[in-house]
Amino acid sequence: MQTRNTRAVRTVRSAALVLLGSTLLTGCFDGSSSSSGSSEPELNTNLFPADGKLEATIRRTTGGVPHIKADNLKSAAFGHGYAQAQDNVCLLAEAMVKARSERAKYFGPGEENINIINDFSYKAQRILSGAEQEYESLSPESTALIDGFTKGYNSYIEETDPANFPQRCQDQPWVKAISPVDLMAHYRIVGQYASGGQFATGAVFLAIPGEDLAEAQPKPVMTSTDASEFKSVSGDARLMAAAKTDYQDMGLGSNAWGIGKDMTEQGKGALLANPHFPYTGHRRLYQAHLTVPGYLNINGAGLLGTALPLISFNENLAWSHTVSSSRRFTLYELKLKNGDDLTYIVDSSNNRSTAHL
Known part of the structure; x- marks a missing residue:
């Protein structure tokens, strides 16, 4: 996709700065990850x-849409990560703080202790630890995308003076380099938008049984935080959990229409994607065009932080996704053993057995 109005932006090539009509990003890496992830799979030059x-190479057209061209998928994701950081560094940095369960660390307890409750809930759901465990099993394609996007994001962070970040995150310590595991943890939160994410506002915290809940108050790790602010966490968790009565309404929706060639002026099929996602915040969509000659050529939009557009088209095909109303989780109420809140009854019929939480 090209337009006549192409913005001139700077070119970054190692330490040299040259003014051109596109951005050429380069970075030399030894192939190792900044996290404990796996070594690069057997080389595939695509x-x-x-x-x-x-x-x-990043070329921005009307509206600032980035058109990213590279010789391989990891480099294309590298450019995509850089472009997204240019445009949304504060939102992306906040998303990584959440994925690491560090909102209370940097932003304090939050209104009604929501940051503490969120952090605890995501730890209980193994958002970060699960990403650490599963990173080694990624496909080569996923590894290229996640590692490349991470490198691009970090490249922008490392070359930009923190004083030049937008006011929302200017000179903030939580805007820092990330690891591929951090990005994958963010994807695990995105994957829970229509399921487990609804339990991150109190219900998981209340899984602490009985009177032990009152003792489960977190301890501040930042000296600037008043310890007295943490005393009402369990009470706030109870209120939030009790306030949630409708797990059917996710506040999301979308639709799409596929139109056959007999109904279009050009005599070709067409797809209209209509995602009902917000224009602001972490759930906003970001448009980009990624090209790897002979391998990939897609233009579309994806949620912030995703290395590849999710609603896209190429020269042969267009695709979309919609919000499904089907439920992907089931609630069970366990019968606990009398006098032992950490043991529940597996079968209360003729043969009774117990299992430990």
Whole structure:
């Protein structure tokens, strides 16, 4: 997709700065991850650069839409991560803080202790620890996308003076380099928008049994935080959990229409995607065009932080996704053993057995 109005932006090539009509990003990496992730899979030049050097050209057209071209998928994701950081660094940094369960650490307890309750809930749901465990099993394609996007995001963070970030996150310590595992943890939160995410506002915290809940008050790790602010966490968790009565309404929706060639002026099929997602916040969509000659050529939009557009089209096909109303979780009420809140009854019929939480 090209337009006549192309914005001139700076070119970044190693340490040299040259003014051109596109941005050329380069970065030299040894192929190792900044986290405990796996080494790069057997080299596929469509996915990974043969020399380990990441390079992408970013051309922005009308409206600032980035058109990213690279010789391999990891470099294309590298450019995508850089472009997203340019445009949404504060939102992306906040999303990574949430994925690491560090909102209370940097932002304090929050209104009605929501940051503490969220942090605890995401830890209980193994958002970060699960990403650490599963990162090793990623496919080569997913590894290229996640590692490349991470490198691009970090490249922008490392070369930008914190004083030049938007006012919302200017000079903030939580705007920092991330690991591929951090990004994958963010994807695990995104994957819970229509399911487990609804239990991150009190219900998981209340899984602490009986009177032990009153003792489950968190301890502040930042000296600037008043310890007295943490005393009402369990009470707030109870109120939030009790206030949630409708687990059917997610506040999301979407639709799409596929139109056959007999109904269009150009005589070709068409797809209209109509996602009902917000224009602000972490759930906003971001448009980008990614090209790897002979391998990939897609233009579309995805949720912030996703390395590949989710609602897209190429020269042959267009695709969308919609919000499903089906439920992907089931609530069970366990019968606990008398006098032992950490043991529940598995079968209360003729043969009674117990299991420990």
